Amino acid sequence: MPIDPFTLEIIKNALITANEEMFQAWARTAKSPVIYEVLDFAVGIANSDGDLVAEAPGVPGFSGVLDFAVKEVIEKWGKDLKPGDVIVNNVPYKSGTHLNDVTLVAPVFYKDVLVGSTATKGHWSEVGGMAFGSWNPHSTEIYQEGIQLPNVKLYVEGKPNKDVIDIILTNSRLPDYTLGDMESQVASMRVAARRIISLIEKYSLDAVLTAMKRIIEEGEKYALLKLQELPKGVFEAEDYIDAAIAATEKPVYVKVKVSISDDSFIVDFTGSSRQVPSPINSPYPATVAGVKETFMAITDPHAYPNSGLFKVLKVIAPEGTIFHPIKPAPTSTFWEAMAFATELVWKALAPHVKNKLSAGHFLSIIATIVGGIDDRTGEPFAIVEPQPGGWGAKYDKDGTSGLVACGDGETYIASTEVYEKNFPILVERYMLNTEDGVGHGKYRGGFGVIREYRIMNSQALVTLQVGRHDYPPWGVDGGLPGPGNRVIIYEPDGKIREIRRLTAEVLKRGSLISIRTSGGGGWGDPLERDPRLVLEDYKNELISLDIARNIYGVVIDPNKMEIDWKATEELREKLKKSRRS
């Protein structure tokens, strides 16, 4: 019986809902905060070819990494996949990100027919390696980053594969959490599988397969439709990653060439530097996921992501480069280079797709760990978090202040009160970073933050990695760059140092870690900024009288809180002239 278009619509929605339910089930039942608080995971439903018909990334950095994983499983196991099997993988180079992100794929059968599979990927708190929590900024080979699980069966026909599980747990510093995360991950996949089977029972196998096929076709059709709205041609951008986090002598050159036509969107990173001896390398799937973020941003940020939507997209990154590292390159802080994949495409297109993009942002996640043993209780504590910063200006308004970086999304920065209750630290300041400032422009960037932790314990261990310092957030169309990110440590003996990379560094009581994230880049000439906006910024104590005068050419009477229009006009003329000469 042919299926009517309305019922088909309902089945398609039901598949997406099934995926959403898998997402909620895992978020609800996971044992690690990194899953249920940070949402550092993604789930998807694939068809029998491994194309994703539904996917739900908790963070945008996980967009579309799952299809690599499913396809690799199909390639390796093929006909040997049996109902009840669950395959586990975390090796980054062909289908992953870093070893903490563990992917599970489970085929879904209806009677003897392979309907598709469910797939999940999420950050496990511990997978072994040289440092607690596994990821760290100082590894030089993947072997230091934890245990590798190369697409082996975690469950065989519905039964746990005890041998594999024993190996995993033996290699973990937190076996309870590891086991808990794994079990909830498997259980959530069963939720979606059950729903797919009940859809088949209600509407027929044929109807569900048709709906899956239709979703992919419509995704592709929609992407083509959205390509029509984009400018056609070749767009290029380049940038540098700071040497300090890449462990190289010179800064790491990266570049992109984006070619947009009526039916294709080709992103070519050829010419970017070789892989580096620090863990910032972005595995190819992560690079593609990074590009997908910008692709979503410029086509339709609210489009439903599936493999069809990304069919027009092709990402070229030669093997052995920072965007496509090969064994044994370390990748445990891959997000630093991955963010450049996202932002290079963004930078190439920002002047041309103004209504969807902003100027450059602070970019570096500045992943921070502060941990140790709490003197008061004798128990371990650990803060693990990204930092918020400034986003770039838009062509028609100012950038947004204090926001998580592009690879993070619905990620909440913890409350000062929650930290101070749980941990022996004092958050001395958490405010806009008006001291280092922003990228000025006709519209200015958003402000970064100053976040300061005072150690209130005999000691604490600190791990940190600070990118985008030497090469700060870029402006557009005459807008100025932001100031760059920096972190300063003040020790009680009076020692002050600026740091770029730390792994488990011991800091004594009274030390202050001052994290100062960058403001975003500006858009347009600061001399064209509406003087009333300059006055407002001054009134709000975001900029000084000097900046108003010297950068914006606006003369303000601070007592009356008014603009001196005539003096402003003259000053702006003068500044323009002196700039020309």
Add this chain to the structure above:
Amino acid sequence: MIRIGIDIGGAFTDLVAYDEETGEIIWVKVETTPKDLSEGVINSIIKSKIDLSKVSSIVHGQTLVINTIVTREGAKTGLITTKGHRDILILQRANRRDIYNFRYDKPEPFVPRYLTQEVRERIWGDGTVLQPLVEEDLLTALEKLLKEDVKSICISFINSYVNPVHELKAKEIVSSYLKEKRFEEVLLSVSHEITREWGEYERTNTCVLNAYVLPKWIKYIAKLDDVFRSKGFKGNFYIMLSNGGLSLTRYVVNYPILTVESGPIAGVIGGIAIAEIIGERNIIVLDGGSTTTKASLIENLLPRVTSEYYVGRDRYNPGYPIKVPVIEIAEIGNGGTSIAWIDELGRLRVGPKAAGAEPGPACYGKGGDKPTVTDAYVVNRLINPEYLLGGELKIYRDLAIKVIKPIADHFNVSVEEAAEGIIKIANDNAANVIRIISVQKGFDPRDFTLIAHGGSGPMFAPFIAEDLEIRKIVVPFVPPGVFSAWGMLLTDVRHDYILTRIVEVNNNNIELINKSFEEADKKILEMFEIEGFKISDIYLLHYADMRYKGQEHTVKVPIEVKELKDKDINKIIERFHEYHERHYAFRLPSSPVQIVNFHSVGVAKVKRPPVKETIVKGGLDEAVKESRKIFINGDYLDVFVYDKIKIPTEVTIEGPAVIEDPTSTILVLKGQKAFKDKYGNIIIIRR
């Protein structure tokens, strides 16, 4: 004496009155007056012709508070906060909810940076004072704000939830300054008085919004009170709170933020009352409105009251957090007047845009030219194709056909098939809101009875029941338009107090646990005291938000024993394990368990109008209005249409059938049967 419930809605203000002597219930409807909401309230009383001197109590649910926030028409407000934390309202939680939007904007704070002033003072997370409050800073801050002509001030300091000593001192200094310098019109809100939960952004924002609405709120309450008194009213004036309870104006006049969500809440309370009457304990209350569908899950007759409420939050916008107790309700943009449309890829969609009351569905003939869900029901004659509201509203089926025709042409199907497509998708949307509150939270919808009210609730419910395999649907005897106002007459006076204090649950801490609940209880009793209640009329309930040590998420667990003893500790821990497992599917038997929040509830019961039994005698055939050809499941079918009022009690109607009364239409599908119970509720059972 008479009791009155008045509920302001988007289009209408409803009044329900219950005469305690005769048991008679009457209702009137007047138009809502958005410019000055009190006008509509007064109009409803005039229209009802009720003598206010015979009224013992007026219960009021309003939209002034939420409207003032949404339209940003509150007072110029200033914020005084801790040094180093000035940008609390700008930073928020730094999340990017619209994750692929690279032009993302955060919600605009209600207080700009220049009206936020810092003072030196610091209390640490354990409550110790690291830096005493510097009075000089406070006065400088205050003078700056007064110079800027603020009308309302919020004081919120870091860690005041654990030790409010600096907020209290600041309050004292500011109040006496305002009094001395004759700034009597400037009002003050202090964060720890509104919520004692941790999370400085959420608490500060809650307090700021209270301050923002406060001047308008005080005037509104005073005006209504004056008008009521001038009409001879001598009774109690209650306001509906978001926690599902009432409060006397005497208390709530200082805390408008406690009433931020009130209309839909009364509908949930009405649903619970119906459940009690018919002996159900686990229900899902479905409110099908004209532009949205709302649903709330009730377990064991207890609504889920949490303080995780946001104004203006949706899939892409974080909204503004408000940390006050609110009954959990989920909502989606799918209702009776939702518009059906074809998207860029040629797919049929329904909502979230809606035709609303103006111009309304095409079939109303008031100029609506977009196909709505109601039009689809009219085309297929599932609702009366000639008139609604007992004849007051003429229906033009030909107009409905005309607007649905393009959809039919697009899919190359008949108009009836296209209409059925719209109905299917609208019902699927409505079913999804129930999935969100049940399946996604670990509940099985099959364990619940669906109570369907609102204009479109009874039309959606039978389809949803099929989809989610819900066995029983109840359509209440109270007309949908006044269900919320009726719910208010059944509401008790209730106050909640939530105190964040992290305590490990073990025998050494019994004293601290008891003391914490005592502290919360004391606050509750103070609120009732302000309202003038006798302590002996209050009964107290305790809940604890509990978690495994080291985890972030908590589970709300009822604590039945007032004064805990040694033997109770294990029981509480065991109950927590149970609740945690149901919610999160696992337990950690060896992990220490902590209480994070002490949640006390105080209730003073009101006298409820008893529900009269009304037995209708006679044969079912006498209730048949007509035989109608409807279109359902791809085919035409002749079904009986019953007059709801004439249906005899406890007589089975086999589906498919249509049941009508002037204000609503109830569908009974094939495989379902319906009957009227002794109160006049229509019960539909799936087989």
